[in-house]
Amino acid sequence: MTGQAHHGPDKRKSSVTVVKLGGSLAPRIAEIIPALRSARRPLLIVPGGGTFAHAVRQSGACTDTDAAHWMACAAMDQYGWTLATQGIRTTTRIARPGRPCVLLPYCALRRLDPLPHSWDITSDTIAAWVAGRLRADLLVLKSVDGIESGGKLLARIDSPLQTDVVDPGFVPYVLEHRVRTFILNGTDTARICRWLRGEQVRGTGVGTTF
Numbered sequence: 486m487t488g489q490a491h492h493g494p495d496k497r498k499s500s501v502t503v504v505k506l507g508g509s510l511a512p513r514i515a516e517i518i519p520a521l522r523s524a525r526r527p528l529l530i531v532p533g534g535g536t537f538a539h540a541v542r543q544s545g546a547c548t549d550t551d552a553a554h555w556m557a558c559a560a561m562d563q564y565g566w567t568l569a570t571q572g573i574r575t576t577t578r579i580a581r582p583g584r585p586c587v588l589l590p591y592c593a594l595r596r597l598d599p600l601p602h603s604w605d606i607t608s609d610t611i612a613a614w615v616a617g618r619l620r621a622d623l624l625v626l627k628s629v630d631g632i633e634s635g636g637k638l639l640a641r642i643d644s645p646l647q648t649d650v651v652d653p654g655f656v657p658y659v660l661e662h663r664v665r666t667f668i669l670n671g672t673d674t675a676r677i678c679r680w681l682r683g684e685q686v687r688g689t690g691v692g693t694t695f
Contacts, residue, residue, distance in 0.1 A: 501527045501581040502681070503621045505612035508535025508564055509628040510671045517626070518571035520674040521585050524681045528585040529576075529619070531612035532568055534560040538607070554602035555595070561608050562589045579618055588615065600654075607652040617662045624680065625651065626671030631689030641690040659691050666691040 502524075510517060510533075521528055534541070537560035541553055565587045569575050574586045579593050590611060599614055600606050609625065616623035632639050632648045645657050650668065659666045669676055669688030680686045 501529055501619055501621050503612060503616040503619060503623045504528050504530045505609060505623065505625045506530050506532055506568065507625070507627050507671065508533035508538065508608075510626060511535050511564070511567065513672055514568055514571055516674050517671055517677065518568060518573050520677050521681075522573055523678070524585055526681070527582045528681075529579075529582055529615065529621070530568065530573070530585065530587045531590065531608065531615055532561050532565040532587060533608045535564040535567070537561075537563040542604075550602045553604070554606075555591075557607070558591045558594045558611075561611070562591045565589045579615055581619065590615070603654070605653040607654075609651040609655040610658050613655060613658050613662070613664050613666065616664045616666075623659070623664050623666040624677075625666060625668040626677065627651075627668060628670065628672055630670045630687055631668045632691075638687070639689050641692075643692065656691060663692060 504521060506517065521530060534557055538557045541556040541560055565575060566589070568587045575589050576582060576586050577589050577592050579588065594611070600610060612625065613623055627650060629650055630638055632642060632646070632650050634646065642656065643660065645660065648656070658664075667680065667688055667690050669680060669686055671677060676686045680688070
């Protein structure tokens with residue numbers, strides 16, 4: 486299904502929205518974090534791995550699946566602390582926050598160990614898992630407009646497909662667990678704010694419950 490618009494968070498569900506903030510957006514966090522902090526609903530921000538996860542991929546540890554998995558999860562905490570330098574608080578609890586905050590997920594992931602240890606599962610699918618636990622909408626911020634097919638932006642996808650926008654495990658996980666998901670370009674802070682207000686914006690919805 487092609488198109489360019491989708492409504493914002495579903496107010497009928499949990500009053501918290503999970504936001505995955507990709508590592509590729511690190512140069513823009515001074516603009517993005519204030520936009521998220523201004524949201525009128527609680528946001529739990531799941532950090533990507535960014536350059537910290539890239540370092541894990543380049544290290545010899547990447548040949549040990551378990552070691553690489555936990556190092557990559559720790560990389561998410563490191564990027565989370567980078568986000569915290571913009572004046573937003575952190576938490577280690579997967580719970581509805583009183584105000585927008587950044588989740589440092591390593592401890593919870595170590596305790597619960599909910600996902601396969603594979604490079605097919607990255608911070609994208611971890612964010613989907615967090616949203617599923619909270620029965621929350623998931624907003625995925627990337628440095629692209631969404632998922633394309635044949636050179637056209639897809640307004641919605643409801644079956645697995647090949648894409649390099651998210652990790653290989655993400656779309657199947659979201660569809661199986663019915664996590665209402667939207668992917669949009671995080672370099673456009675006005676677009677983020679419009680989505681959080683429930684307005685239509687350009688991007689890709691994932692799932693069947695719109």
